[in-house]
Amino acid sequence: MTVSILAFDKKTGNLGGAAMTGSLCVGAWVLRGGAESGLSASQGTAPSTLWGDDVLTEMRAGKPAALAVANVTAPDAGRAHRQLAAIDCHGRTGHFTGDLSVPVCGALEGPGVVVAGNMLSAPEVISATRDAYLGSTGAMPDRLMAALVAGARAGGDSRGLLSAALLVVSRSQTPLSLRIDRSARPLEDLANLLAAARTEPYWGWTRVVPTLADPYRAPDLVKTEPLPVPEV
Incomplete structure (x- = not known):
């Protein structure tokens, strides 16, 4: 039902995830995370949004992604119908695919990246997604879109x-x-939305609101000269 990718950029420390599906609202169902916890992708025939939140709690407490995934999935009697992938703030990855996940299903890892999928047209979907990310360059969003x-x-x-x-x-x-919640062309619409997010006035506004590294940032405290497109 879903293809997801989670990645870590060692150069910038940024974490990124992307997902696509043949159902509605993949962003709300699948992707979760933050810069202090890592990212998760919870999916499957009966996906657990609780898994997505719980694995973030584990990783924020210092658990590596693989251990966090194991701790969250093991107690769940319905885990055979679910799938979970995670990446922590150090770029370590973990994943779980339940035995009753709809084929084609599975997951693959790479350096700082994990891809998971189920109800796919072919096994090559997972490897193609991973390899496209690893073989691309540029900012994180562009690499995720390429994947x-x-x-x-x-x-x-x-x-x-x-x-x-x-x-x-x-x-x-x-x-x-x-997020593109319903579209006949969700990838094209997502790419257009990304392009819009990099234009003024929206991009300028994101340069003056608080961040974790600068929690008190405000317009009169920020330099006003133009900045390049962000690495996010």
Whole structure:
């Protein structure tokens, strides 16, 4: 039902995730996280939003992603119908795929990245998504978009696509949380929304609101000269 990717940029410390599905509202259901906890992607036939929140709590307490995933999934009697991926603030990854997840299903890791999927058209969807991210350069959102596009071209969700989402978090920049909840062209619409988020006046406004690294930031405390497109 869903393809998701979670990634860590060692150079910037930014964390990013993206997802696409043949159902509604993939962003609200699947992606969660923050710069102090890491990111999670909870999905499946009967996805648990509780899993997505609980694994973040574990990682914020210092648990590595793989251990956090194991701690959250093990006690759940319904885990066979669910899937979970996570990445912590150090770029360590973990994942779980229940035995009753709808095929094609599974997960793959790479350096600072994990991709999970179920109800896919082909196994290559997962590897294509991961490899496109690892083989791309530039800002995190662009690499995540390239990964989703590659996964879709490899077959994507077996039902087609209806929604897509992008989440990037950082201590030094405002969160980027974009969602296309229902569309005949969710990836195209997500790319257009990303482009709009990088234009004025929205981009200028994000330069003056508080961040974790600068919690008291305000317009009269920030330099006004133009800044480049953010690395988020």
